[in-house]
Amino acid sequence: xxxxxxxxxxxxxxxxxxxxxxxxxxxxxxxxxxxxxxxxxxxxxxxxxxxxxxxxxxxxxxxxxxxxxxxxxxxxxxxxxxxxxxxxxxxxxxxxxxxxxxxxxxxxxxxxxxxxxxxxxxxxxxxxxxxxxxxxxxxxxxxxxxxxxxxxxxxxxxxxxxxxxxxxxxxxxxxxxxxxxxxxxxxxxxxxxxxxxxxxxxxxxxxxxxxxxxxxxxxxxxxxxxxxxxxxxxxxxxxxxxxxxxxxxxxxxxxxxxxxxxxxxxxxxxxxxxxxxxxxxxxxxxxxxxxxxxxxxxxxxxxxxxxxxxxxxxxxxxxxxxxxxxxxxxxxxxxxxxxxxxxxxxxxxxxxxxxxxxxxxxxxxxxxxxxxxxxxxxxxxxxxxxxxxxxxxxxxxxxxxxxxxxxxxxxxxxxxxxxxxxxxxxxxxxxxxxxxxxxxxxxxxxxxxxxxxxxxxxxxxxxxxxxxxxxxxxxxxxxxxxxxxxx
Amino acid sequence: xxxxxxxxxxxxxxxxxxxxxxxxxxxxxxxxxxxxxxxxxxxxxxxxxxxxxxxxxxxxxxxxxxxxxxxxxxxxxxxxxxxxxxxxxxxxxxxxxxxxxxxxxxxxxxxxxxxxxxxxxxxxxxxxxxxxxxxxxxxxxxxxxxxxxxxxxxxxxxxxxxxxxxxxxxxxxxxxxxxxxxxxxxxxxxxxxxxxxxxxxxxxxxxxxxxxxxxxxxxxxxxxxxxxxxxxxxxxxxxxxxxxxxxxxxxxxxxxxxxxxxxxxxxxxxxxxxxxxxxxxxxxxxxxxxxxxxxxxxxxxxxxxxxxxxxxxxxxxxxxxxxxxxxxxxxxxxxxxxxxxxxxxxxxxxxxxxxxxxxxxxxxxxxxxxxxxxxxxxxxxxxxxxxxxxxxxxxxxxxxxxxxxxxxxxxxxxxxxxxxxxxxxxxxxxxxxxxxxxxxxxxxxxxxxxxxxxxxxxxxxxxxxxxxxxxxxxxxxxxxxxxxxxx
Numbered sequence: 001x002x003x004x005x006x007x008x009x010x011x012x013x014x015x016x017x018x019x020x021x022x023x024x025x026x027x028x029x030x031x032x033x034x035x036x037x038x039x040x041x042x043x044x045x046x047x048x049x050x051x052x053x054x055x056x057x058x059x060x061x062x063x064x065x066x067x068x069x070x071x072x073x074x075x076x077x078x079x080x081x082x083x084x085x086x087x088x089x090x091x092x093x094x095x096x097x098x099x100x101x102x103x104x105x106x107x108x109x110x111x112x113x114x115x116x117x118x119x120x121x122x123x124x125x126x127x128x129x130x131x132x133x134x135x136x137x138x139x140x141x142x143x144x145x146x147x148x149x150x151x152x153x154x155x156x157x158x159x160x161x162x163x164x165x166x167x168x169x170x171x172x173x174x175x176x177x178x179x180x181x182x183x184x185x186x187x188x189x190x191x192x193x194x195x196x197x198x199x200x201x202x203x204x205x206x207x208x209x210x211x212x213x214x215x216x217x218x219x220x221x222x223x224x225x226x227x228x229x230x231x232x233x234x235x236x237x238x239x240x241x242x243x244x245x246x247x248x249x250x251x252x253x254x255x256x257x258x259x260x261x262x263x264x265x266x267x268x269x270x271x272x273x274x275x276x277x278x279x280x281x282x283x284x285x286x287x288x289x290x291x292x293x294x295x296x297x298x299x300x301x302x303x304x305x306x307x308x309x310x311x312x313x314x315x316x317x318x319x320x321x322x323x324x325x326x327x328x329x330x331x332x333x334x335x336x337x338x339x340x341x342x343x344x345x346x347x348x349x350x351x352x353x354x355x356x357x358x359x360x361x362x363x364x365x366x367x368x369x370x371x372x373x374x375x376x377x378x379x380x381x382x383x384x385x386x387x388x389x390x391x392x393x394x395x396x397x398x399x400x401x402x403x404x405x406x407x408x409x410x411x412x413x414x415x416x417x418x419x420x421x422x423x424x425x426x427x428x429x430x431x432x433x434x435x436x437x438x439x440x441x442x443x444x445x446x447x448x449x450x451x452x453x454x455x456x457x458x459x460x461x462x463x464x465x466x467x468x469x470x471x472x473x474x475x476x477x478x479x480x481x482x483x484x485x486x487x
Numbered sequence: 488x489x490x491x492x493x494x495x496x497x498x499x500x501x502x503x504x505x506x507x508x509x510x511x512x513x514x515x516x517x518x519x520x521x522x523x524x525x526x527x528x529x530x531x532x533x534x535x536x537x538x539x540x541x542x543x544x545x546x547x548x549x550x551x552x553x554x555x556x557x558x559x560x561x562x563x564x565x566x567x568x569x570x571x572x573x574x575x576x577x578x579x580x581x582x583x584x585x586x587x588x589x590x591x592x593x594x595x596x597x598x599x600x601x602x603x604x605x606x607x608x609x610x611x612x613x614x615x616x617x618x619x620x621x622x623x624x625x626x627x628x629x630x631x632x633x634x635x636x637x638x639x640x641x642x643x644x645x646x647x648x649x650x651x652x653x654x655x656x657x658x659x660x661x662x663x664x665x666x667x668x669x670x671x672x673x674x675x676x677x678x679x680x681x682x683x684x685x686x687x688x689x690x691x692x693x694x695x696x697x698x699x700x701x702x703x704x705x706x707x708x709x710x711x712x713x714x715x716x717x718x719x720x721x722x723x724x725x726x727x728x729x730x731x732x733x734x735x736x737x738x739x740x741x742x743x744x745x746x747x748x749x750x751x752x753x754x755x756x757x758x759x760x761x762x763x764x765x766x767x768x769x770x771x772x773x774x775x776x777x778x779x780x781x782x783x784x785x786x787x788x789x790x791x792x793x794x795x796x797x798x799x800x801x802x803x804x805x806x807x808x809x810x811x812x813x814x815x816x817x818x819x820x821x822x823x824x825x826x827x828x829x830x831x832x833x834x835x836x837x838x839x840x841x842x843x844x845x846x847x848x849x850x851x852x853x854x855x856x857x858x859x860x861x862x863x864x865x866x867x868x869x870x871x872x873x874x875x876x877x878x879x880x881x882x883x884x885x886x887x888x889x890x891x892x893x894x895x896x897x898x899x900x901x902x903x904x905x906x907x908x909x910x911x912x913x914x915x916x917x918x919x920x921x922x923x924x925x926x927x928x929x930x931x932x933x934x935x936x937x938x939x940x941x942x943x944x945x946x947x948x949x950x951x952x953x954x955x956x957x958x959x960x961x962x963x964x965x966x967x968x969x970x971x972x973x974x
Contacts, residue, residue: 032615036610041560042558044557048555048628072529072530074648075648101583103580148589
């Protein structure tokens with residue numbers, strides 16, 4: 001790397017996203033892959049702060065809708081884990097087991113490091129929930145889970161330890177549980193798109209692609225710049241599949257004991273952060289919505305020798321004033337102003353304030369917005385108003401851009417022969433398909449083998465009724481599905 | 488339990504703290520001990536919310552003082568763990584080991600579930616830190632750690648999985664590292680006492696009671712209502728003990744490579760929560776500082792049949808207004824107002840608002856403060872001002888009460904024969920002692936065996952110079968130490 005390359009960042013995100021993503025993770029100090037356990041990465045400040053902020057936003061949204069916050073142990077005894085058959089079959093290959101402590105002493109019972117917490121939580125739920133008065137019972141925890149992934153791991157996207165929220169809700173009736181699934185999808189949109197600017201579509205997943213133990217799975221798909229789909233929050237209608245083995249019964253109004261209905265919901269915050277980086281970044285580096293940025297404002301002194309002190313003083317005065325409400329720093333390093341600009345643009349700082357001799361004299365400030373790359377001069381007394389306005393405008397701007405790109409990526413196609421070209425060029429294909437029930441699986445397998453793409457399911461936000469034949473088998477098409485390459 | 492006992496809570500906290508603590512954990516839904524893995528407990532909403540709030544306060548304090556936020560993997564490869572001899576000896580008996588995944592496949596290398604993260608973090612630090620320009624390097628993570636405790640576990644106080652912050656800071660010089668130790672102690676006081684109202688004293692621990700691998704350990708002691716001491720945040724000067732095995736070197740200004748100096752600091756948030764409950768609670772139940780309360784305001788409709796709707800509407804209007812800034816609920820259950828009062832007092836809600844017919848007519852509200860048990864009438868328009876004022880006053884009141892009690896618990900004693908009576912009656916004994924270096928250990932062992940109490944070390948906030956003889960061996964006393972029973 002030349003000196004200049006060390007300072008500037010210039011990778012074509014659209015043409016070579018994989019390179020862009022890997023390079024920005026290192027350069028912006030987001031993740032470090034050099035930790036000496038395979039599949040585990042260190043998340044540095046440029047991940048740890050946005051992930052914390054994203055957690056706070058999501059938690060607030062869940063609490064507003066009546067979810068209690070809980071903290072469960074991260075270990076699950078083997079006997080709990082084995083109770084639901086499909087669940088254990090689905091997760092068993094990925095579980096890390098704790099078998100010893102100290103200097104090789106064996107534990108009485110093997111403990112699973114939770115790959116997800118159904119089997120930890122529902123046992124306690126069955127103790128807590130006694131009657132219809134205790135329902136609905138809605139709760140979440142913010143935690144990490146561990147999975148010994150066999151697929152290739154990628155930082156933030158697929159790691160052997162990742163950070164998520166899991167909400168587990170219990171209802172007296174199937175109807176209420178299904179309403180919760182709707183609410184969960186709504187919450188995902190409110191948070192991912194409205195607050196983070198990441199567009200998504202919710203699909204009802206085909207029966208062969210369900211969460212192990214679920215009756216039905218609904219999952220959000222987002223788009224990466226290389227045209228591949230990344231799954232984001234999913235919500236699962238578990239029916240009574242878990243309440244039976246975990247004996248989660250309640251006394252109903254009619255005096256009868258009944259098994260409860262359960263839903264579970266899992267937004268993976270560290271993975272959503274991957275989407276955030278990928279969705280908003282550009283060839284110069286990171287771009288953040290103002291509220292999520294690890295550093296929100298950078299102040300750059302444009303120093304002229306004999307005015308040095310006055311300029312530094314002004315910078316410090318601004319920092320002091322702004323640091324009550326924002327994450328703000330002054331760059332006092334010995335780099336040139338230009339190099340500082342490049343550096344903090346790469347790091348995605350949403351607002352830059354430049355303070356030089358001219359600004360001092362005019363009681364003005366030069367301000368720069370990372371999302372638009374526009375630089376303007378404002379009066380110093382307008383600064384707070386400018387920041388507040390920018391906060392809103394940046395999010396609006398990022399949402400428009402990302403939504404526009406996302407919408408354009410969907411194409412309707414009628415012939416199987418044309419699907420490959422479309423998905424290879426980064427499109428999500430909308431097409432006619434026989435069924436997302438069991439009988440459609442063989443058609444999905446053909447798509448998977450021939451095109452290396454996947455049937456994501458049927459849209460939840462629209463009723464789409466096909467007229468015509470399944471693109472694969474030629475039988476009557478009962479559904480409109482979406483097909484794409486995936487992470 | 489009778490119906491009345493279910494509603495009221497009345498356990499003498501001072502006389503029978505152990506019973507009080509156990510009962511309030513269950514009754515207020517703080518912790519559930521019925522999880523089926525020994526030493527692991529479920530933390531319910533009444534723990535999960537205050538713990539989150541306490542984390543936010545502590546993290547803000549650390550970030551203000553220049554700590555970067557990081558997220559490290561929770562697993563540590565065995566080879567890292569074995570590098571520092573004293574450290575591994577100290578922690579090895581307590582480590583949980585992951586040895587398998589899936590259906591009994593062996594991992595290539597055993598992984599420790601971190602009991603603390605020195606050996607995870609310093610390996611990466613040695614990659615990141617290259618020159619004096621990278622120093623000081625100050626970072627923290629908020630995480631959980633696991634220890635297979637052999638001592639009896641108690642929820643929040645000593646569990647096999649607990650929640651803490653660990654800050655690990657690296658410096659070019661010993662002097663700067665020792666300054667960091669001072670800063671860490673200052674931060675603990677700022678947070679634990681100033682924000683949470685928990686009094687503490689920092690002691691330099693005797694050499695025989697150090698963190699494994701440390702040169703010196705400084706730890707805060709707080710007092711429980713039964714007169715036993717509970718250790719809270721500790722900060723450790725590690726010197727170069729870890730930088731050598733982890734090869735944490737930097738190029739200094741003089742062009743020479745040098746080993747760095749490290750400090751580490753560990754406030755255990757879940758344990759601090761135990762102190763919070765124990766310090767402020769009373770015979771009626773929990774008492775919280777306003778900012779940390781899981782529920783800050785409870786609204787109770789005092790319903791008169793024909794005015795029902797108007798009263799409920801007013802309650803909802805108040806909730807809507809207040810819920811922007813506070814955690815607030817209306818109790819719409821079918822209990823009597825009196826039972827509701829008892830219940831929410833037991834749960835420690837700092838402010839209660841009563842809305843009845845009279846209040847409606849007068850545009851007033853009856854408000855109650857949990858810390859003083861005082862009930863007054865205010866005009867509705869004064870509500871926000873009342874809440875803000877109460878927030879400050881409650882904390883001030885709780886601090887005064889707890890500080891007063893703490894100060895009174897310390898007694899100066901000159902005769903070994905009198906120490907037992909004092910510590911048995913819940914006092915912390917201040918006395919003359921030969922030395923907290925290695926040569927004093929045999930005297931400390933005598934105190935431990937005869938009195939079942941422990942030498943906590945020498946005060947950090949005062950220089951105390953003894954004139955006279957060691958209370959145990961009668962040799963010259965070089966230090967003033969404090970002795971107490973401990974958790």
